[in-house]
Amino acid sequence: MMLATESVLSVVTGIATECLLQYHDTDAEIAQQALALLQFTAGAGDLTAAFTLALVFEAGFGTQKDPQKAGPLYQRAAYGAKTINLPPGCLILERLQQVLAKRQHVCQVNAMAALARCLLAGNGVAKDPAKAVALLERAAATGSVDAMVRLGWCFADHPDVPTDFARARALFQRAADKGDKEGQFGLACMLRRGRGGPRDRGLALSLFQLASDAGDCVAMLSVSKMLAKDKRDLVRATAWCRRAASEGCTGIQENAKRVADKLGVSL
Numbered sequence: 001m002m003l004a005t006e007s008v009l010s011v012v013t014g015i016a017t018e019c020l021l022q023y024h025d026t027d028a029e030i031a032q033q034a035l036a037l038l039q040f041t042a043g044a045g046d047l048t049a050a051f052t053l054a055l056v057f058e059a060g061f062g063t064q065k066d067p068q069k070a071g072p073l074y075q076r077a078a079y080g081a082k083t084i085n086l087p088p089g090c091l092i093l094e095r096l097q098q099v100l101a102k103r104q105h106v107c108q109v110n111a112m113a114a115l116a117r118c119l120l121a122g123n124g125v126a127k128d129p130a131k132a133v134a135l136l137e138r139a140a141a142t143g144s145v146d147a148m149v150r151l152g153w154c155f156a157d158h159p160d161v162p163t164d165f166a167r168a169r170a171l172f173q174r175a176a177d178k179g180d181k182e183g184q185f186g187l188a189c190m191l192r193r194g195r196g197g198p199r200d201r202g203l204a205l206s207l208f209q210l211a212s213d214a215g216d217c218v219a220m221l222s223v224s225k226m227l228a229k230d231k232r233d234l235v236r237a238t239a240w241c242r243r244a245a246s247e248g249c250t251g252i253q254e255n256a257k258r259v260a261d262k263l264g265v266s267l
Contacts, residue, residue, distance in 0.1 A: 009049070010103065074111050115132075129160040155171070168196055181214035
C-alpha cells in the first residue's frame with residue numbers, strides 16, 4: 001500500500017534527522033549511519049529526506065560541504081510532490097494522509113525558497129535568476145513569509161533581477177502583516193527612503209523597533225541611526241547601538257562600531 005510506504009519512510013527520515021542533529025559532532029559513526037538512512041529514504045522518494053540532505057550538504061553539517069549535491073536535492077524536493085493513494089472509508093488512514101500531505105507541502109515550499117537561493121547565486125546549480133523568481137512567486141503564493149521576503153529583496157536589491165520597488169514594498173507589507181521581523185525590516189527600509197510609495201520615516205522607525213524587539217540586530221542599528229538623526233535622542237540611540245553589539249549576531253560588530261563612531265560614543 002502506497003500510504004504505508006510513505007508513512008514508514010516519513011518515520012525513518014524523522015529518526016535519521018534526529019540522530020544526525022544529536023550526534024553529528026559527538027559520534028561520527030552514528031552520524032554517518034543517519035546520513036546513509038537519509039540518502040536511502042530520499043532515494044525512495046521521501047521529499048523531506050531530500051530537502052534535509054540538501055541542507056546538510058549545503059552547510060557541511062556532519063559531512064563535507066558539497067553544493068553540487070545540494071542543488072539537485074533541492075530540485076527534487078521542490079518539484080517532486082507525490083499523490084498519496086489510499087482505500088476509501090478508513091478515517092485513521094485519511095487522517096494520516098492529511099498529516100503526510102501537509103508535511104510534504106511544507107517541505108516543498110521550503111525547498112522552493114532554498115532552491116531559489118541557489119539559483120540566484122549559481123550555487124550547486126546553473127545560475128538562473130528568472131527561474132529563481134518564478135519559484136519564489138509560487139512559494140509566496142502559498143503564504144510563505146520567507147519566500148515573500150526573499151522575493152521582496154530580489155525586486156529591491158538584486159543585480160540580476162529588474163528593480164521593482166512597488167512589488168518589493170507590497171511583498172514586505174504582506175510579510176510584515178504576518179508579524180515577520182524580516183518583513184518588518186524590509187518594509188521599514190522602503191518607507192524610510194520612500195521606495196515603492198510615499199516616504200514615512202515615523203512608521204519606518206516604528207517597524208525597525210518591532211524588528212529590533214524580535215532580535216534583528218541590523219534593525220537595532222537602523223533604530224540607533226534614526227533616533228540620532230530624526231529625534232536627536234543620543235541616549236536611546238547609544239543604547240540600541242550597544243544592544244546590537246552585545247547580541248552576538250554574525251557580522252554585526254564592525255557595523256556597530258561604525259555607528260558608535262558616528263555617534264561619538266564607545267561600545
